[in-house]
Amino acid sequence: MSAPRIAMVAGEASGDLLAGLVLDGLRARWPELQSTGIGGPQMAKRGFQAAWPSDKLAVHGYNMDVFLRLYELINIRKQLRERLLQERPAVFIGVDAPDFNLGLEAALKAQGVPTVHFVCPSIWAWRADRVEKIRRAADHVLCIFPFEPALLAEHGIAATYVGHPLASVIPLNPDRAAARQKLGxxxxxxxxxxxPGSRQSEIKYLALRFFQAAAQILPARPAIKFVVPAIPSLKERIEAIAAQAGMAGRVQIVAGQSHTVLAACDVTLIASGTATLEAALFKRPMVIAYNMHWLSWKLMQRKQLQPWVGLPNILCADFVVPELLQDAATPQALAKATLQWLDAKGSAKIAALEEKFTALHHTLQRDTAQLATHAIEKIIRA
Incomplete structure (x- = not known):
């Protein structure tokens, strides 16, 4: 079989990384592979020809930025759809960015272009309404969690579990000593x-609570060290919030290095999201928290499909780590839960948690690039 021409769309840095991983597998199978669409620097390193950069899709939530750019996004999707219907790629691969990709995939699939969607939208947590959209859009879904293919099969959607890429990036046995040395x-x-999160809204609703919790931990542990990995663009704001909580000079704020910080810590106070899975893969105890505007919280509660919010708890199907959400996420409660983990250092409780997280790591660790390539090749050959 000659090298196929494929089209891809990846939004944001995380999608660019995932798409780069897929391209590694595809180029190993077809060294002369041609690929085009919307992508970022990681994809470009693999020979991807981007008609638009991936950061064009990097908008979040329902805010003025989205509305101001809505026309631009719709126009980009229309232009790309028309181009791909003319070029007829062997397959279209939408990487995450479901609000952009699912509509594009549906239009292409309806015209006979095979479609693959990589990263199943969280229909098992919040967005059950997306099931029908996925069925219309994707000939095949590449899943990063092991329970997702069976769930999609219940709705007549073909899927393959390809593992979670983070499980191959994060070592099974993180080097705490080396990480601490790096951070001094x-x-x-x-x-x-x-x-406290990587988005402006998360910093707004969580950072002050987290630093106020740290201030309450200090009397019990005067020599304790607090380390905050911050996105460079948010570092100054985080420093100001720490000062507001009376923690200026008592927290070490570093630019990036979230993996180094997680490897170094004894426990993490952490916003719900992908970072909680990273913490679990580093085998670290954690206190998961989230807070948002009260109206958004009410809407999310109505859509919640299971008792857990944090990914480690969802994947272990148990409250293996505490979750303090919305009104429950008080500085006092956050401090208390964090101190309980610190008091348990070296205990059987910590050992049991590390054992659960190690088993989870093994479950998620797969050759994602190769498995994804095999699934995509089947779609191309179908």
Whole structure:
């Protein structure tokens, strides 16, 4: 079989990384592969020809930025759809970005272009209404969690579990000593990693609570070290919030390095999201928190499909780590839950949690690039 021409769309840096991984597998199978669409620098390194950069799709939620750019996004999708219907690629692969990709995939699939969607939308957590959209859009879904193919099969959607890429990036046995040395921390230090999120809205609703919790931990552990990995563009704002909580000079705020910080810590106070899965893969105890505008919270509650919100709890089907959400996420409660983990250092409780997270790591660790390539090749040959 000659090298196929494929089209891809990846939004944001995370989608660019995932798409780069898929391209590695496809180019190993077909060295002369041609690929085009919307992508970022990681895809470009693999020879991808981007008609538009992936950061064009990097908008979040329902805010003025989205509405101002809605026409532009619709126009880009229309132009790309018309181009791909003329070029007829062997397959279209939509990587995450479901609000953009599912509509595009549906239009292409309706005209006979095979479609694959990589990363199943969280229909098992919040968005059950997307099932029908996925069925109309994708000939095949590549799933990063092991329970998703069976769930999609219930709705007549073909899918393949390809593992979670993070499980291959994060070592099974993280080197805590090396991470602490890199951050200038001593081996004997009690270290709390504070991760209030990577979006402006998360910082707005969580950062002050997290730093106020840290201030309440200090009297019980005066020598404790707090480390915050911050996106460079948010670093100054986070520093100001720490000062507002009376923690100026008591927290170490570093640019990026979230994996180093998670490897170094004893426990993390962390916003619900993908970072909680990273913390689990680093085998770290955590306190998961989330807070948002009260109206958004009411709407989310109505859509919630299971008792857990944090990914480690969802994947373990149990409250293996505490979740403090909305009104429950008070500084007092956050401090208390964090201190309970610190008090348990070296205990059977910590050992049991590490065992659960190690088993989870093994479950998620697969050759994602190869498995994805095999599934995509079947779609191309069908």
């Amino acid at each position: 921390l001593d081996a004997a230090d009690d270290v709390v990693a504070i991760l």
